[in-house]
Amino acid sequence: MAAIEQIAANRSFGGWHRRYRHTSAVLGCDMQFAVYLPPQVEQGERLPVLYWLSGLTCTDENFMQKAGAQRLAAELGLVIVAPDTSPRGAGVPDDPDGAWDFGLGAGFYVNATQQPWAAHYRMYDYVVSELPALVEANFPVTAQRSISGHSMGGHGALVCALKNPGRYQSVSAFAPISNPSNCPWGQKALGNYLGPERDSWKAWDTCELLAQASERLPLLVDQGEDDSFLAEQLQPEALQAAAERVGHPLTLRRQPGYDHSYYFIASFIDDHLRHHARALGRPG
Numbered sequence: 267m268a269a270i271e272q273i274a275a276n277r278s279f280g281g282w283h284r285r286y287r288h289t290s291a292v293l294g295c296d297m298q299f300a301v302y303l304p305p306q307v308e309q310g311e312r313l314p315v316l317y318w319l320s321g322l323t324c325t326d327e328n329f330m331q332k333a334g335a336q337r338l339a340a341e342l343g344l345v346i347v348a349p350d351t352s353p354r355g356a357g358v359p360d361d362p363d364g365a366w367d368f369g370l371g372a373g374f375y376v377n378a379t380q381q382p383w384a385a386h387y388r389m390y391d392y393v394v395s396e397l398p399a400l401v402e403a404n405f406p407v408t409a410q411r412s413i414s415g416h417s418m419g420g421h422g423a424l425v426c427a428l429k430n431p432g433r434y435q436s437v438s439a440f441a442p443i444s445n446p447s448n449c450p451w452g453q454k455a456l457g458n459y460l461g462p463e464r465d466s467w468k469a470w471d472t473c474e475l476l477a478q479a480s481e482r483l484p485l486l487v488d489q490g491e492d493d494s495f496l497a498e499q500l501q502p503e504a505l506q507a508a509a510e511r512v513g514h515p516l517t518l519r520r521q522p523g524y525d526h527s528y529y530f531i532a533s534f535i536d537d538h539l540r541h542h543a544r545a546l547g548r549p550g
């Protein structure tokens with residue numbers, strides 16, 4: 267098991283926000299991730315984990331600094347783990363034009379099959395397997411897990427849950443990229459990481475995965491009505507139609523006046539934390 271090195275620690279609501287560095291065998295580079303450890307861990311409790319997947323341009327820091335999740339996570343006894351959004355470092359290729367919607371900060375939570383991406387861009391295996399194994403070996407946590415995320419990370423959370431029946435007790439998303447095969451961000455990412463053959467994209471598209479899901483884990487999704495990416499990139503109506511076609515339980519909450527930012531996420535994060543806490547058997 268790889269070693270982890272602590273690089274930051276901040277007291278927060280009676281618990282700890284900590285950041286770590288480790289060498290990822292899956293991604294072939296050093297990675298950083300953040301953990302919120304609620305106060306119950308200091309009383310010897312083992313707690314379940316909520317994995318948070320961030321969106322384009324983010325690192326492990328955006329959610330921890332901006333979402334305001336720590337107060338309620340401390341009350342509910344939820345550990346929160348926030349990984350980075352792509353492999354990084356020397357030798358990790360980036361968008362050739364330096365665009366922010368692909369490459370560094372934009373791993374899309376898939377396993378790339380195409381060169382030059384395939385050697386490092388395996389964020390799906392990282393967040394589903396390598397990181398949980400590392401967390402479960404190094405922190406006082408149970409194997410009970412939930413997953414959530416925003417935008418590219420909302421897509422990632424839905425895909426990880428739908429592809430792994432039984433692995434997550436609950437799933438939710440803020441403004442997810444619902445149908446990446448049919449939006450510019452998704453087409454750029456899937457086309458480059460997986461190649462032009464669109465059949466290979468289906469395994470990474472929530473709307474496609476819903477049709478074959480063997481587990482009907484309820485989806486909680488919040489979407490701001492004033493989100494500037496809503497119509498072109500996010501397409502919640504495609505998610506709604508895909509869920510309706512197969513009778514998959516979906517609570518899609520359209521929030522008037524809210525945009526794509528962390529002001530939106532902070533406004534509704536408590537509802538998501540309670541949704542996950544219920545599924546994880548936490549009191550409150």
Ligand SMILES: N[C@@H](CCC(=O)N[C@@H](CSC=O)C(=O)NCC(=O)O)C(=O)O
Pocket residue numbers: 320321322323324328332366416417418419526527528
């Ligand atoms: N830099 C871009 C905006 C990028 C952006 O909005 N990123 C979102 C996620 S978008 C989908 O995955 C984000 O979470 N940003 C980080 C934050 O802290 O807000 C631009 O200039 O338009």
